[in-house]
């Protein structure tokens with residue numbers, strides 16, 4: 496019986512995978528490019544290949560958990576809401592179960608991030624953990640009492656595609672989800688870079704460059720864009736706190752490395768939340784980029800990994 500768990504972080508550009516042992520330590524690691532352009536069958540083949548390679552290295556069968564962009568529809572078992580659009584409408588779990596001859600657990604990548612940080616990361620000891628990913632997009636995941644809460648639509652925590660109040664949504668291009676003025680449009684790293692570009696900034700700056708020049712104070716367009724970003728972060732996250740009032744908020748993704756979010760960003764949330772005395776800790780993640788693979792592996796408890804795989 497296996498006590499080893501494979502965790503896979505299926506991203507739009509890369510697939511990362513690990514073998515986690517019963518103590519939570521990572522034994523094997525692999526990383527390959529996601530064959531997104533080659534289509535769905537190629538992605539399935541790549542996932543099967545990486546599982547087989549890890550099992551060979553580990554020397555025994557393992558459970559498999561996958562963190563993927565989007566979610567699995569409870570109604571149909573098909574993937575939906577994924578920005579890796581080759582996955583949408585496809586029975587990824589069933590196809591992998593057939594190829595790998597075992598049950599597979601798939602969860603939204605932000606949910607895997609939240610699970611990893613709740614279990615033994617920056618959210619440990621808190622009952623309700625809201626995990627936020629601020630990167631190319633904006634994701635969110637909710638863990639209550641150590642388990643992912645996904646809801647009947649599988650969308651719990653998906654604040655990235657709610658409207659950001661106080662913004663003129665006509666002034667921005669539509670989101671990939673089809674609506675305008677989503678939180679993701681403004682609060683993702685991509686959104687910061689796009690906002691800076693719309694304001695007449697230097698062509699080709701990414702979010703990192705905008706933050707660097709704003710912090711150095713040598714580009715007034717960047718300074719203004721970064722100020723807008725922090726205010727929007729406050730408004731967006733305050734709405735989450737108003738609805739959910741989690742015990743802790745853990746930030747992940749590339750923008751979670753921006754120090755100002757833990758000072759000015761927290762003050763911006765406190766100014767906007769429906770309370771005159773906000774006590775919610777808003778903290779940096781512990782495991783960084785490894786949270787995705789760790790949380791995916793943790794979709795199987797160390798206990799129920801035993802017996803889930805037939806050697």
Ligand SMILES: [Zn+2]
Nearest residue numbers: 656670672677
């Ligand atoms: Zn959207």
